[in-house]
């Protein structure tokens with residue numbers, strides 16, 4: 223048996239949710255460029271879960287179901303208040319809170335199709351509220367209830383700040399949610415599928431996926447990009463900063479991808495948004511710095527930006543705290559995780575690959591008193 227490092231190129235499942243072929247990303251056959259320009263995040267959720275775009279009536283119904291389930295149990299709010307959450311990374315808090323949601327759901331282990339769909343609605347609806355409630359509580363502010371007349375993008379910004387968000391901000395945030403919703407068998411989605419393929423429950427699958435997304439080689443890269451831009455500080459420092467990193471053989475966060483050969487198709491949308499928003503805020507340096515870093519990394523390493531690179535300056539321009547960037551990724555990607563989890567349950571088989579053993583062989587047990 224020979225192992226393929228990092229399972230590169232290994233096809234591990236069939237899926238009808240999303241595909242990446244020749245650097246083109248589609249959700250259920252719809253090109254991401256088309257969806258980014260035209261779709262609401264709720265339409266994309268429906269598309270991923272039902273395999274078709276919703277009619278007006280179906281869209282109104284799923285929006286209502288999501289709005290009706292956006293509240294979070296008071297025990298989770300109390301839990302956030304019980305420890306020093308200013309010292310806790312929000313991804314760790316959200317991971318724990320999603321696991322807690324399972325404790326308060328009497329149907330957590332009901333594996334019927336109906337119960338699993340209801341839990342999918344609950345998780346999708348509650349995740350944004352968890353993130354914004356966490357953010358407010360750690361600042362000593364009371365959580366804000368989501369507005370039933372707002373969609374997920376508007377409500378996220380509203381429940382984060384308590385203020386009515388601008389049209390431009392909602393439009394940009396909705397587009398970011400659409401762009402991050404699904405991505406074939408990325409590490410967190412694979413994690414979710416492995417978990418539920420044991421016939422474990424949805425809450426366990428999403429909790430596991432959040433843990434995988436948190437790492438800086440995956441969703442955690444967007445926060446790491448912002449840290450890098452903050453360290454660079456000004457466009458004129460970019461060249462020396464990046465060259466020094468490359469000479470130390472350090473990775474430049476937000477660049478490279480396991481699957482794309484000629485660039486991540488989501489990056490151009492985020493680049494455009496980054497430019498538009500940084501012009502609007504009058505703080506164009508984040509976009510300019512990002513552009514300069516892209517120029518250097520592309521020419522030095524032939525590496526192209528991935529989805530995490532320009533999303534950093536987009537979220538910064540929207541005034542969002544940097545450690546909420548990866549939780550926002552989860553707010554969007556939970557739609558894809560849930561689509562894959564439901565798909566896995568529909569046609570399940572335990573996922574259990576093999577390992578190529580490279581440890582010592584033929585060892586003899588030595589009693590403890592004889593060991594040196």
Ligand SMILES: CC(=O)SCCNC(=O)CCNC(=O)[C@H](O)C(C)(C)COP(=O)(O)OP(=O)(O)OC[C@H]1O[C@@H](n2cnc3c(N)ncnc32)[C@H](O)[C@@H]1OP(=O)(O)O
Nearest residue numbers: 438439440441443472473474475476477478479480528530
């Ligand atoms: C939503 C997402 O998950 S998108 C990805 C987010 N992650 C990041 O942006 C982190 C930075 N990028 C990376 O670490 C990688 O490009 C990954 C994890 C995305 C893909 O990884 P892999 O396909 O496993 O490639 P791997 O890490 O083996 O890199 C291959 C080579 O390219 C180099 N390389 C890859 N990415 C980078 C980078 N961002 N900066 C510098 N060098 C890089 C590696 O050092 C390695 O060089 P070597 O062969 O000389 O050792």
Ligand SMILES: O=C([O-])CC(=O)C(=O)O
Nearest residue numbers: 404405407408409480529
């Ligand atoms: O597919 C991957 O490996 C990572 C990625 O871009 C994503 O999850 O959006």
